[in-house]
Amino acid sequence: NAGVTQTPKFRVLKTGQSMTLLCAQDMNHEYMYWYRQDPGMGLRLIHYSVGEGTTAKGEVPDGYNVSRLKKQNFLLGLESAAPSQTSVYFCASSLQGGSGANVLTFGAGSRLTVL
Amino acid sequence: GENVEQHPSTLSVQEGDSAVIKCTYSDSASNYFPWYKQELGKRPQLIIDIRSNVGEKKDQRIAVTLNKTAKHFSLHITETQPEDSAVYFCGAYFGGGSYIPTFGRGTSLIVHP
Numbered sequence: 001n002a003g004v005t006q007t008p009k010f011r012v013l014k015t016g017q018s019m020t021l022l023c024a025q026d027m028n029h030e031y032m033y034w035y036r037q038d039p040g041m042g043l044r045l046i047h048y049s050v051g052e053g054t055t056a057k058g059e060v061p062d063g064y065n066v067s068r069l070k071k072q073n074f075l076l077g078l079e080s081a082a083p084s085q086t087s088v089y090f091c092a093s094s095l096q097g098g099s100g101a102n103v104l105t106f107g108a109g110s111r112l113t114v115l
Numbered sequence: 116g117e118n119v120e121q122h123p124s125t126l127s128v129q130e131g132d133s134a135v136i137k138c139t140y141s142d143s144a145s146n147y148f149p150w151y152k153q154e155l156g157k158r159p160q161l162i163i164d165i166r167s168n169v170g171e172k173k174d175q176r177i178a179v180t181l182n183k184t185a186k187h188f189s190l191h192i193t194e195t196q197p198e199d200s201a202v203y204f205c206g207a208y209f210g211g212g213s214y215i216p217t218f219g220r221g222t223s224l225i226v227h228p
Contacts, residue, residue: 033215040124040220040221041220042121042204042218042219042220042221043159043204043218043221044218045215045216045217048215058215059217090158090159102147102208102214102216103149103161103164104149104151104159104161104216106158106159106160107158108157108158109158
């Protein structure tokens, strides 16, 4: 049982390049999330999904796209990377949302640097 | 939009002292409040949570209190130890159907030996 796995762990991009971060969970969780963590800013929600085939915008969605074609995977894409997207990205999942089974399990994080 | 305010941003204590971190939230309909701990270079992990039908919850040296009327909740750590040094995030769940968590900006707790 690996929990939540993020790939890659580190990546350096040049401005304008594109890339995809992959998040995979093996806990049969319905909800998945992408957060970015910047110093002094906490965890800010980029996009989330409440089930296979669904996605929704979070607090800071601009410049990112996501897809959830399979229940276990949640992909975060950067179409044209900008230095402002330099950050540590965390994927998380939960069994459900709301006040029921909503404990978040986080991945180990992906550190992205955009030059 | 809905938000969670967390204070202080940095907290420095001596080993053995108590530490208190406070959060306020804007949505009176929120009914679940988790606390996550993130050690340096690691992922956030849940350490304690509280639901709105409870005013206080304890787990060994940590406790959380909730005041729904004032819309604030606090994390209390007693007899702090160096391994308590970490960033702590409070969270609240807002309504709107999907009930997605929003986090405060975090508190960096430093426990000096």
